[in-house]
Amino acid sequence: MSLLSAKALEIFINALGLFGWLAVILLVAYSLDKKERLKKASKRLSKIESAFDNLDEQAKLIVKTDLELNKTQEELDRKVSGLFTLQRISRTISRTFDKEEVFRRIEKSFLEDLGFDKVLLFIWKDNILTHRASVNYDKDKIASILDSLQAEKGRGSILSRIKMGKTIAKTKETVLGETFEEDVKKIFGLEYFFVTPIQLKEKTIGFIVIGNTSEEYPITEGDSELVKILSTQIGEALENAQLFEETWKSHQELETKVKLRTRELSQALDEIKQVSKRKSDFISAVSHELRTPLTSIKGYASILISEKLGQIPQKVKERLKKINYHSDDLTQLINDLLDISRIESGKTELDLKTLNLSELVNEALDLLSPQIKEKGLETQITVSKELPKLTADRRQLERVLINLIGNAIKFTPKAGTISVAAKAKDSNMQIDISDTGVGIPAKDLPYIFDEFYRSETAINENIKGSGLGLSLVKYIIAAHNGKIWVKSEIKKGSTFSFTLPLA
Amino acid sequence: MSTKIAVGISRGPNSLEAGRDAAFSAKVNLGSDEITLAIAFSSINFDLSEVVRGIKRVIKSAPLVGSSGAGAITNAGSQKRAVVVMLIATSDIKLGISAVGPIASGKERASGRDLTQQAMDQTKGFNRHAFSLFCDSLINNPADLLSGMQEILGASFPISGGFSADDGHFGKTYQFFDSQVLSYSAVGILWGGNCECSIATGHGWKALGRPLTVTSHKLNRIKTIEGKPAVGLYEDYFDENVNDLKQSKLSKIALLYPLGFYVSAEDGYILRNVLAVEDDGSLICQGNIPPGAEVRLMIGTKESLIKASQDAAKSAKMYIDKKNKRTIAVIIADSFSRYKLLGRNADKEIETIREVFGHNTPIIGFYSFGEQAPLSALDYMGKSYILNESISILAIGV
Secondary structure, eight states, X not given: OOHHHHHHHHHHHHHHHHHHHHHHHHHHHHHHHHHHHHHHHHHHHHHHHHHHHHHHHHHHHHHHHHHHHHHHHHHHHHHHHHHHHHHHHHHHHHTOOOHHHHHHTOOHHHHHHHTOSEEEEEEEETTEEEEEEXXXXXXXXXXXXXXXXXXXXXXXXXXXXXXTTOOEEEOSSOOOOHHHHHHHHHHHTOSEEEEEEEEETTEEEEEEEEEESOTTSOOOHHHHHHHHHHHHHHHHHHHHHXXXXXXXXXXXXXXXXXXXXXXXXHHHHHHHHHHHHHHHHHHHHHHHHHHHHHHHHHHXXXXXXXXXXXXXXHHHHHHHHHHHHHHHHHHHXXXXXXXXXXXXXXXXXXXXXXXXXXXXXXXHHHHHHHHHHXXXXXXXXEOOTTSOOEEEEHHHXXXXXXXXXXXXXXXXXXXXXXEEEEEEETTEEEEEEEEOSOOOXXXXXXXXXXXXXXXXXXXXXXXXXXXXXXXXXXXXXHHTTOOEEEEEETTTEEEEEEEXXXX | OOEEEEEEEEOOSXXXXXXXXHHHHHHHHHTOSOOSEEEEEEETTSOHHHHHHHHHHHHTTSOEEEEEESSEEETTEEESSOEEEEEEEEXXXXXXXXXXOSOOTTOHHHHHHHXXXXXXXXXXXXXXXXXXXXXXXXSSOHHHHHHHHHHHHOTTSOEEEEEOOOSSSOSOOOEEETTEEESSOEEEEEEEXXXXXXXXXXXXXXXXXXXXXXXXXXXXXXXXXXXXXXXXXXXXXXXXXXXXXIIIIHHHHHHHSOEEEEETTTTEEEEEOEEEEOTTSOEEESSOOOTTOEEEEEEOOHHHHHHHHHHXXXXXXXXXXXXXXXXXXXEEEEEHHHHHHHGXXXXXXXXXXXXXXXXXXXXXXXXXXXXXXXXXOTTOXXXXXXXXXXEEEEEEEO
16 A cells, blocks of 8 residues: 555544444445345245245146046046947947848937047948948948958958958057058048947958048047947847847748638638537427427326326336436426527527525525435535625526536435535635535546536446536536636545626 | 027937027027027038028028037037027117128238128117127137227127137138128127127136246247247146147147236236147247236136136126126037037036026027137126137126
8 A cells, every 4th residue: 555545544534533433334234234135035036936946846747647637537538428329329229120220320420429530331241242331431432442442352451350350440559560551541531440340140240440530539449449339239239130030020920820820710610610500500400399299298198197098007107107207308408408509509698687696505405405315415505695696697597506516416425515605706706516426537527518428437327417417507607707617536526616797 | 579589409410400400499489480680500510501501491581690619509508519599589689790701811800890890880879788709710810800890899899709610620610691601701799779798708727837928929829938939838847849749739738728828907817729839839829919928827627617607607697687687698609628628517517507597598609719708797898808718608688
């Protein structure tokens, strides 16, 4: 420092004085503080800067995670909506059993909902590849595709791969052989595609081509499942249609056969009816013809027996009584035949009235009581007076009861039991007439109600009967819209049951 | 006659029948032969000329305005493939309808002016409430078209609607005007007379990560962000190579994570879809970039998207209620991106809106490639913007 400068400093220090020094000290202190504060602010700023950077890094992580989530969600959405669409397609195509309609129902809207641009469907018919359905392809392009497919030769061609049941796919993830991929793209005009066989009972019957034209819209491996389901559904719909067609055809054949057979049966029935009518007419005519002379025979026999024409020897009288007796039998037989004939031909009109079964049963038992007493039979009657009333022809129902109870008496050994029971069931009354008699052989049961049918048993040979009683009963019950049946066991007895409508 | 509005829908499959059946169903519900206007939206899967022919068979000489969409909306929910028709029979509402196109590049602003002027001329002497715009999404500069409209209508006149869409291929989109099916055009309805209109919008995306400054942009192209090529934002966040992003990956990522531009005057974010990456790393957006833009990556969930739609619907209804009017119709332009993102939940979004307006209020709409609406609703009708990934709801009250 020069002498001049040192002097100048000394003058300046002296000039500052006490306040001046104070100011200088404060200024220096302030300057130091400001520097310190700036330093701190700078530190804080870099902290904020670093926090911002951290936040930005976190934001990047959030974005990446969110992107992954969105991708997964998108894939899931795509699959769910794809499955919804497949369900719709399935519902639509499975509602028809017409093969052509199956193809017609593959609509553009389904394809769009599945997220594809174009579809083509081919089927082999009699070994000729034919186009059956398409969306967004024109006729010329389809014709050119068919030409190109058929022009391809060899094991590696599209058609040979499809016939082997292989799917040809170009997705975002898969790569086909470069030349082959370009060929397929060119043939179908698609950037991404599935060419999937349609199989029926494991045999390839056709194939579906589905895909997108733009590189912007790649299809993924995940879509392959949807396309496989779609081709399976189409295959199943076609199979169902074929099965339906076959079933329908056989149904038609069956129907024709049934019609033919029905016609034959109807003719046979008509013939049987005619024969039956002729039989009835014959029986009716013969019965009438027989009854007249029979009445005369019986009349003359009665006159002779009464000895109004003079006394007759005892032996003659006995013979005449036999004539009279057998004439009665014959008259009864003829009357039964006439009744059957009338009922069968619908000539008998029922006089339907509301009846109390209990009264009728008691009357029938009264009438038959001599025979019951004679054989010492026990009777068990379970026919309540409180039972609902019946609608029936009184005279005919009496005949039914007398016939069935009479049979029971005939075929029940001495000291046996005959029972009559009745119960109301639904809109009918069921009446059961049982005995502890000899029973009916099982082989005879199906024929027991046939006219003139008599069981060939030793007992039956000793018991008189025309074989018309049960037939008559059956006809009377049927005329009342009732049913009759029998259960029987040899040596244990029989139960004849029949139903009649309630009033 | 007062005002009657009804909606009909048909899924086809035949295009002519789809148009005819949708219109017929609407006419049956309307219960009137005097149709003032028909609004129709159709998915692209139909032959649209046939659809229009089918509709005209039913509505005869009544005018028709509409658009193609990536799907259709009615009270019944969203339909990927459908024709929906709204029929209006009114003596209360004064309607001006207009169409311009094809709109040549550089003529967008003039076309916007022309479109508006036609509609204004038809509503002279009446109060005008809102403009419904359905515009081709592939015209060169839709922001200029909107500016042209605002030159005639006024900067804060509410404009609502959407950009016509196809099925996501961005190939060709269509507008309907009377018997014509147009492309590269715009059609519109000016709502006037004795009615009230309320517009609300929402998106449901939230800002994520640090705010970044757009350092260079022009129209819908962002050249640089923070001085670096704009694609760097997505490379950085998604750890993706620029070439992978170029190969269509970015448009899918950006669908889920759009860019959000903060608009301080509106205290909200305008979203932009990124359509492509240029060789120099510029991002091409679906819509112009707001000036002085601060950009952020946006993230959303299905729930937040649906909640935003519900809030927008409530907001639109509240305005009509406040004016002591009854909402008689709702017209929706809902972003195709939201439709894609919501997937099977798309119906839930419409159901939520339906619950707000009541199950019997006729609703019609379409899934669009961009929407228009003012960011704020209710009492303040702010400037209308071109939006992406948003829902624009127009409620009509009488």
